Amino acid sequence: MIEGTLIMIAKSIIIFAVFLQLVPIILLGDRKLMGRMQSRIGPNRVGPRGVFQPIADVLKLLSKEQFTPATAVPWMMAIAPVISVTTAVATMAIIPFGPYDVWGGGFGLYGIDVSIGLLYFFAFGSLAFYGTVLGGWSSGSKYSFLGSMRAAAQLISYEVAMGLSLLGVAMTAGSLSLVDIVEHQDAMWFVVPQFVGFCIFLVAGFAETARAPFDLPEGDAEIVGGYNTEYGGMRFGSFFMAEYMEVLVISGIAAVCFFGGWHGPGPEALAPLWMLLKILLGAVLFIWVRATLPRLRYDQLMSFGWKILLPLATLNVLVTAIVLVAT
Amino acid sequence: MTTDWRDAAAPIDRGPEPGGIGAVYRVFGETLRGLKTTLGRVAEGHHVIQYPEEKTPVYPRFRGRHKLHRFEDTGLEKCVGCSLCAAACPAKCIRVVAAENTPDKQVSAGERYAAVYEINMSRCIFCGYCEVACPFDAITMGNDYELSDYHRSDLIFTKEMLLADPPEHTPLRREGE
Numbered sequence: 001m002i003e004g005t006l007i008m009i010a011k012s013i014i015i016f017a018v019f020l021q022l023v024p025i026i027l028l029g030d031r032k033l034m035g036r037m038q039s040r041i042g043p044n045r046v047g048p049r050g051v052f053q054p055i056a057d058v059l060k061l062l063s064k065e066q067f068t069p070a071t072a073v074p075w076m077m078a079i080a081p082v083i084s085v086t087t088a089v090a091t092m093a094i095i096p097f098g099p100y101d102v103w104g105g106g107f108g109l110y111g112i113d114v115s116i117g118l119l120y121f122f123a124f125g126s127l128a129f130y131g132t133v134l135g136g137w138s139s140g141s142k143y144s145f146l147g148s149m150r151a152a153a154q155l156i157s158y159e160v161a162m163g164l165s166l167l168g169v170a171m172t173a174g175s176l177s178l179v180d181i182v183e184h185q186d187a188m189w190f191v192v193p194q195f196v197g198f199c200i201f202l203v204a205g206f207a208e209t210a211r212a213p214f215d216l217p218e219g220d221a222e223i224v225g226g227y228n229t230e231y232g233g234m235r236f237g238s239f240f241m242a243e244y245m246e247v248l249v250i251s252g253i254a255a256v257c258f259f260g261g262w263h264g265p266g267p268e269a270l271a272p273l274w275m276l277l278k279i280l281l282g283a284v285l286f287i288w289v290r291a292t293l294p295r296l297r298y299d300q301l302m303s304f305g306w307k308i309l310l311p312l313a314t315l316n317v318l319v320t321a322i323v324l325v326a327t
Numbered sequence: 328m329t330t331d332w333r334d335a336a337a338p339i340d341r342g343p344e345p346g347g348i349g350a351v352y353r354v355f356g357e358t359l360r361g362l363k364t365t366l367g368r369v370a371e372g373h374h375v376i377q378y379p380e381e382k383t384p385v386y387p388r389f390r391g392r393h394k395l396h397r398f399e400d401t402g403l404e405k406c407v408g409c410s411l412c413a414a415a416c417p418a419k420c421i422r423v424v425a426a427e428n429t430p431d432k433q434v435s436a437g438e439r440y441a442a443v444y445e446i447n448m449s450r451c452i453f454c455g456y457c458e459v460a461c462p463f464d465a466i467t468m469g470n471d472y473e474l475s476d477y478h479r480s481d482l483i484f485t486k487e488m489l490l491a492d493p494p495e496h497t498p499l500r501r502e503g504e
Contacts, residue, residue: 033369035373036368036369036373037365037366037368037369038365038368039368039371039372039373039374039375040373040375041373041375041377288362288365288366289362291365292358292361292362292364292365293358293361
């Protein structure tokens, strides 16, 4: 009993530590890779080749003032970034990095193996938007308010399609547990039979993280900075960090549900490395798309979500069901 | 004779109709083309000049910070304090106060010399009219463009500063490069 508790504590610390180390790597990768894609170099002044840039960014944010406008709801404005970060970390807890019996066995390289893994992911994915919505609304500023309204609308439109796109995976695997889903991809990764589902998941995932081309809640060109307009200092930093964590979470779920999770060539002890590699490749895709595509117009976002993605996702589920019953 | 204006007008390129299977192909095809373009920039390499370490070379005719000249053989100043440059200056940034040369203090080659010669670089528009106006080629435009300073008063260049060699030489580009 006490041993189990200790293992759980150790797991929580390790997940949090690894996760928080990945964020600056992605942050730096984002700036460097995006620079290269725009024929620039990216940050290269802080440390050798600019590797300490994230540290400099965080130090700058830490030393800045946390301003609260007179019209804001101060306590709500303070907890909004906390919600964003917490939900992102909580989702990371269920992403499996290896099977139960790897590395001597007895613990399993994941926080918890919940039997309703995908539902858990959706639950926290929806909660994550509360951070954005509450933060924008409680700022007491028009632009923040517009940003949070956009975030709410975007969440409602894309959460449905995302749920339906993963339903095909859940049906094929016959389980909602992420560990079971990975173990079902022993022979073939789900990206092959569920290719349409993967495409829908990818698009909806981009919308869920509110990154380009779906960064309407932020929309720095038209609504100044959206929900984080009034935020400064480390509160803004938390939103910023939560955004990158969301990217890692979506990449992790994509790797688990479509790219065979920890499966890969080589001995089983390498499982976490394969998983990490897949997550980082997913993050690279996010950066790549961000450097390529312009932001969608609001009506395009809505009509794309409801008129194309939702019917396509429903059709995907129907076809999967028919195929599963027929075979 | 009447001409139909429609024949004269340039045809309007409207692009394909929205919607349908073709639209789906276009959306995904063009997205992939965009991704290919950005990745192509990575393969191509960057076009960055790391400025403080690496300087953009300027053409020889580039008009930068002014220089005052001396005669190379005698070491006397070419400037005779005629104030034609100050008169030609559209920005009124040159101030010249002339003084007479005396036999025991011969500063310039002429009768008079510039006792004070100041150029306010924060006013100067680098038009080069002073260079054109000068009858003795005493003032020319140099090639240095790094003229920033912490105080406006430091940007008033005195005669000694303009006569002295610039501390750092700006790289020159060959004509036609």
